[in-house]
Amino acid sequence: MTRKMKCFLTESTVSCTLFLAVNGLYSASDDVIELTPTNFNKEVLQSESLWLVEFYAPWCGHCQRLTPEWKKAATALKGVVKVGAVDADKHQSLGGQYGIRGFPTIKIFGANKNKAEDYQGGRTSEAIIDAALSALRSLVKDRISGRSGGYSSGKQSRESGGGDKKDVIELTDDSFDKNVINSDDVWMVEFYAPWCGHCKNLEPEWAAAATEVKEQTKGKVKLAAVDATVNQMLAGRYGIRGFPTIKIFQKGEDPVDYDGGRTRSDIIARALDLFSDNAPPPELLEIISEDVLKSTCDAHQLCIISVLPHILDTGASGRNSYLDVMLKMAEKYKKKMWGWLWTEAGAQSDLESSLGIGGFGYPAMAAVNARKMKFALLKGSFSEQGINEFLRELSVGRGSTAPVGGGAFPKINVVEPWDGKDGELPVEDDIDLSDVDLDDWDKDEL
Numbered sequence: 001m002t003r004k005m006k007c008f009l010t011e012s013t014v015s016c017t018l019f020l021a022v023n024g025l026y027s028a029s030d031d032v033i034e035l036t037p038t039n040f041n042k043e044v045l046q047s048e049s050l051w052l053v054e055f056y057a058p059w060c061g062h063c064q065r066l067t068p069e070w071k072k073a074a075t076a077l078k079g080v081v082k083v084g085a086v087d088a089d090k091h092q093s094l095g096g097q098y099g100i101r102g103f104p105t106i107k108i109f110g111a112n113k114n115k116a117e118d119y120q121g122g123r124t125s126e127a128i129i130d131a132a133l134s135a136l137r138s139l140v141k142d143r144i145s146g147r148s149g150g151y152s153s154g155k156q157s158r159e160s161g162g163g164d165k166k167d168v169i170e171l172t173d174d175s176f177d178k179n180v181i182n183s184d185d186v187w188m189v190e191f192y193a194p195w196c197g198h199c200k201n202l203e204p205e206w207a208a209a210a211t212e213v214k215e216q217t218k219g220k221v222k223l224a225a226v227d228a229t230v231n232q233m234l235a236g237r238y239g240i241r242g243f244p245t246i247k248i249f250q251k252g253e254d255p256v257d258y259d260g261g262r263t264r265s266d267i268i269a270r271a272l273d274l275f276s277d278n279a280p281p282p283e284l285l286e287i288i289s290e291d292v293l294k295s296t297c298d299a300h301q302l303c304i305i306s307v308l309p310h311i312l313d314t315g316a317s318g319r320n321s322y323l324d325v326m327l328k329m330a331e332k333y334k335k336k337m338w339g340w341l342w343t344e345a346g347a348q349s350d351l352e353s354s355l356g357i358g359g360f361g362y363p364a365m366a367a368v369n370a371r372k373m374k375f376a377l378l379k380g381s382f383s384e385q386g387i388n389e390f391l392r393e394l395s396v397g398r399g400s401t402a403p404v405g406g407g408a409f410p411k412i413n414v415v416e417p418w419d420g421k422d423g424e425l426p427v428e429d430d431i432d433l434s435d436v437d438l439d440d441w442d443k444d445e446l
Contacts, residue, residue: 025058025067026085031074033084037094041230044084044109045194050136051082051109052119052128057089060103065123072125073132081132097195097229108135111142114194114203167210169224173233176226180249186221186274187249188258188267191228191235196243202262209267216268216337217275223267248274276335284326287343287351290412296339297370297409302394303339304330306382307352309362310345311423319418322363322382329387336395338367347415354405367394373404 026032035043035053044051054070056063074083088095088103098107098116106119108131117135121127171179171189180187190206192199210223228235228243238247238255246258260266287293287305297303308314308322323342330340343351345362352358355366355375365378365387376399380386393399 024087024090025056025063026071030071031078031083032071033074033082035084035086035094037091037229040086040094041227043082045113047082047113049082050132050139051084052077052132052135053083053107053109053116054085055088055095055098055100055103055105055107056085057103058087059089062123063104066104069123069125069128073128076125076129077132081136083132093229097193099195108132110135110139114200116195167214167223168207169222171224171226171231171234173231176231176234180224182251183222183249184251185219186271186278188221188223188271188274189247189249190223190225191238191240191243191245191247192225193229193243194227195229199244202244205262205264205267208264209271212264212268213271216272220279221271221275223271250274250278272335279334281327282330282334282338282340284323284330284340284342286417287341287348287412288417289414290409293341293351293409293412294370296341297368300337300339301371302336302367302369303341304391305351305355305366305368306342307345307348307357307362307364308342311418312425313345313362316420316422325382325384325387328384329391332388333391333395344415344418348413350410351412354410356402356405365390367391368404369401370409373407374401375404376401 024034026034028034032054033043044053052073054063054066056066058064070083070085077083086094088100088105098105106128107116108119109116119128119131121131169179180189190199190202192202206223206225213221213223226234228240228245234240238245247255248258249255258270260270285292285296293303304326306322306326308319311319314322326340326342330338345352352364355368356377357364357366363382365382366375367378367390368375376390376394378387378390380389390399
């Protein structure tokens, strides 16, 4: 024990009290593992082991009486179940994370480290050991059945957790700047606390959104997470006061708070808005080979194909006016991440036939889903208003569709790309009439 003096300021006097302070109840020679804010995440939250953790205060009489029993249990369970202890009087931040209000408090960290269970059993070594073995059996059953603890139980599980959680990127004090600050991509970063109920509710929505956003933006918008209880430098830098807090980081700009909804659809919608705001205008490509058609349509949910009148029918100015309409629509719907293609009437006649266009009615437009090999045709005018109505119906899943003729794209002709100029009529060969006797021809005709 050590002697300490604590003084208190009242309105007119300063009073001091001498009291005895008890040092930590456990030492390095014990089988009880001492836990602190520095090692708690690595030892407990990132561990696959079952943990029993006592939160205690050295001055607490009940804690002092539990100490020998806790040590016995730790020795008996060594190599089977981890037994730890947190001086919650010294490490109040760690105690606060788990809502510790009295001492001793014992928590069991099982399969899901975010959902620690309160131990309600007896305070003898036998009772503690029985509870530990019972929890261990439950953990084994969970593993056999394939259940696990969720992605937010620490760095390891966020990065390598099951299935739909793998696309949430775990960031730390050390990795944040090189990944986020110097990135050309957009980052949506969740600052969370493992004990936070709202964070646990957000977890599956955030994880599902991360996978969808990664696919739809080709990785240009990233969803990440920071355990603010461990990475306190980051939490302090960005003024994190509550959990979860979501911030949006874009290169060259100050971070802004995300204040939208917390459902998967809300998060995805905001991510796609961010992507479209930062994405370059979609390319409008001429179908000059099979590779252009297949690479564009295979890489996008829909590819919008226009068949424009022959250059001799419109001239360069007329064609450019149609292309301008397409470019405006591509910009308007760029967050949909569709592919945009065009061809000249007659250049790809087999493709026209497979899409039900076939030889007349130019300009024409078809929206093709290459995965399902189905298409929808523009029935209205080839104008901003007509195309907008057509695409708006498609974007909400309306409109009639038909299968692509033959069930696959036909052979695509290799053609020279348009040079941007007016078309020219083919030059006809000159006919030499000098040897023709027109008088004889007239007689024969008569």
